[in-house]
Amino acid sequence: MALIDCVCHGIAIMEGYYVIQAGSLVINVGARAVRSNNPGNLRPFQAGQTADPDRYRIFPTLADGWYALKAQIGLDLGQRGMTLTQFCAKYGPVGDNNDPASYAHFIAYHCSVDANSRLAIYFLIDRNTASQYHQNCYRGAGPFQQFDMRVSVAVLDGQCQNAFESLSGKN
Numbered sequence: 383m384a385l386i387d388c389v390c391h392g393i394a395i396m397e398g399y400y401v402i403q404a405g406s407l408v409i410n411v412g413a414r415a416v417r418s419n420n421p422g423n424l425r426p427f428q429a430g431q432t433a434d435p436d437r438y439r440i441f442p443t444l445a446d447g448w449y450a451l452k453a454q455i456g457l458d459l460g461q462r463g464m465t466l467t468q469f470c471a472k473y474g475p476v477g478d479n480n481d482p483a484s485y486a487h488f489i490a491y492h493c494s495v496d497a498n499s500r501l502a503i504y505f506l507i508d509r510n511t512a513s514q515y516h517q518n519c520y521r522g523a524g525p526f527q528q529f530d531m532r533v534s535v536a537v538l539d540g541q542c543q544n545a546f547e548s549l550s551g552k553n
Contacts, residue, residue: 385495389489390422390455392489394415394451395488397415397422398415399415419440419443419446420438421451422450424438454473455503456503459501460501460503464500465498466495467482470485470486470489
């Protein structure tokens with residue numbers, strides 16, 4: 383599993399998208415994250431985005447919700463160069479009844495990474511096939527405009543191996 387997918391999965395677990403039944407992770411049908419197609423329980427970041435009464439985004443499809451979560455992780459951990467601990471302090475703040483340190487340690491354990499290392503995560507976006515939400519989100523975002531949506535191999539501490547293989551046609 384690519385690191386970005388592992389981080390997404392860890393966040394979805396922390397946000398209640400999954401529950402453990404008979405030793406397996408299953409989708410938690412009654413959870414807000416499931417009802418709103420928002421496995422990361424993302425908040426709106428601009429006016430006009432559909433949200434529930436508690437101000438969590440509602441996405442038209444589950445694919446849009448996963449895509450938005452990957453884009454947020456790619457932005458914060460990749461482009462902004464945050465550590466997992468810094469990311470969780472922003473993503474799962476105390477003000478939302480979270481424990482950011484525990485959040486970061488869970489994801490670090492889940493993904494077998496150090497919570498205090500920078501994670502080089504790259505999420506490449508195709509503006510031609512992205513939803514309108516993402517087209518608005520990344521308009522004018524430099525090199526991201528020209529690439530496709532394939533997620534690269536991500537590694538620790540900025541040592542990016544094969545990060546842009548998809549650009550050279552090797553993937």
